[in-house]
Amino acid sequence: MSQPNELRYRKFPMNNGRSIPALGFGTLIPDPRDTLRATRTALEVGFRQFDCAERYRNEEAVGEALQGALREGKIRREDLFIATKIWNNNHRPERVRPAFEASLKRLGLEYLDLYLIHTPFAFQAGDEQDPRDENGNVLYDREVSLFETWEAMEGLVDGGRCRAIGLSDIGLNELKSIHESARIKPAVIQVEAHPYLPETELLEYCKEQGIVLLAFAALGHGMKPGLLQDPVITGIAAREGKTPAQVLLAWAVQRGTALLTTPKTEAHAKESLDISPLPQDALDEINRIETRQRLNEVVKTGIPGFIPQGS
Numbered sequence: 001m002s003q004p005n006e007l008r009y010r011k012f013p014m015n016n017g018r019s020i021p022a023l024g025f026g027t028l029i030p031d032p033r034d035t036l037r038a039t040r041t042a043l044e045v046g047f048r049q050f051d052c053a054e055r056y057r058n059e060e061a062v063g064e065a066l067q068g069a070l071r072e073g074k075i076r077r078e079d080l081f082i083a084t085k086i087w088n089n090n091h092r093p094e095r096v097r098p099a100f101e102a103s104l105k106r107l108g109l110e111y112l113d114l115y116l117i118h119t120p121f122a123f124q125a126g127d128e129q130d131p132r133d134e135n136g137n138v139l140y141d142r143e144v145s146l147f148e149t150w151e152a153m154e155g156l157v158d159g160g161r162c163r164a165i166g167l168s169d170i171g172l173n174e175l176k177s178i179h180e181s182a183r184i185k186p187a188v189i190q191v192e193a194h195p196y197l198p199e200t201e202l203l204e205y206c207k208e209q210g211i212v213l214l215a216f217a218a219l220g221h222g223m224k225p226g227l228l229q230d231p232v233i234t235g236i237a238a239r240e241g242k243t244p245a246q247v248l249l250a251w252a253v254q255r256g257t258a259l260l261t262t263p264k265t266e267a268h269a270k271e272s273l274d275i276s277p278l279p280q281d282a283l284d285e286i287n288r289i290e291t292r293q294r295l296n297e298v299v300k301t302g303i304p305g306f307i308p309q310g311s
């Protein structure tokens with residue numbers, strides 16, 4: 001018999017012997033003051049898994065919120081799961097450790113629970129996150145392979161201050177290739193996934209290999225019209241006495257994915273943690289949705305889809 005709060009506290013085991021809380025708070029919030037406020041609220045209402053990135057340019061604000069909660073003794077570091085990601089301009093092996101150390105410093109942490117390669121695309125090495133030629137085209141770095149970057153990430157795990165490594169915005173073939181050659185296998189992949197982009201084949205492969213799939217845009221990025229207005233989702237929500245957001249989040253956890261959502265208000269944050277298991281017929285109904293839509297094109301180019309131009 002499942003407990004009402006069973007999904008809220010669910011964790012998925014990782015291949016390093018540790019586990020990741022199913023419900024994650026994403027920090028892709030353009031304004032640092034909003035980031036600080038929303039991260040504090042997320043901590044207060046009970047989120048314990050946090051997703052950051054050097055590309056979001058707000059790791060200091062996330063760090064300030066985390067440090068505050070740790071200092072006040074409200075939360076212990078070991079109860080938190082903190083991930084961040086290395087950006088495309090830092091793929092050269094010699095740039096990996098400095099990028100990792102810089103993120104740790106901005107977050108004010110001694111170690112990371114997870115470090116991800118943000119996208120498989122290497123941009124021109126240097127401090128410019130969005131290097132472009134005179135025509136505005138992205139400058140890619142063809143001299144470094146994803147596997148070379150991966151080997152440098154393995155070195156971070158050896159160093160002891162990075163507990164797990166993984167990949168983001170990765171397709172099945174690239175994941176297979178890294179997984180087959182890696183000395184330290186990817187623990188987590190972070191990709192867009194929701195009922196309009198279920199990534200079923202990728203999820204099956206991850207389950208077979210013991211990789212956790214961490215789904216971003218779990219609420220379809222809140223786009224309207226979108227998943228939150230889908231008649232199947234709203235119909236189930238009405239039947240189950242839940243909100244459309246709660247239905248989408250429960251579906252994600254029940255199918256075996258960890259997830260990221262970005263509530264910016266306290267009401268949304270509380271609502272998103274208050275999920276309960278859906279009956280099998282509701283899960284089947286969601287799995288039969290035929291609409292297919294990718295919201296973020298970052299997987300095709302390495303150019304972030306949700307970050308406003310010029311930021």
Ligand SMILES: NC(=O)c1ccc[n+]([C@@H]2O[C@H](COP(=O)([O-])OP(=O)(O)OC[C@H]3O[C@@H](n4cnc5c(N)ncnc54)[C@H](OP(=O)(O)O)[C@@H]3O)[C@@H](O)[C@H]2O)c1
Binds near residue numbers: 027218219260262
């Ligand atoms: N790896 C990558 O390339 C990549 C790309 C994109 C995102 N991500 C990560 O994934 C995280 C989540 O992505 P996302 O922003 O697309 O998440 P999302 O949760 O799908 O969308 C966020 C939107 O949903 C709304 N919302 C949140 N809770 C709600 C609720 N209970 N009811 C109704 N609406 C609600 C928010 O509105 P309010 O603002 O009003 O709360 C916001 O507009 C990001 O922060 C980032 O960490 C990674």
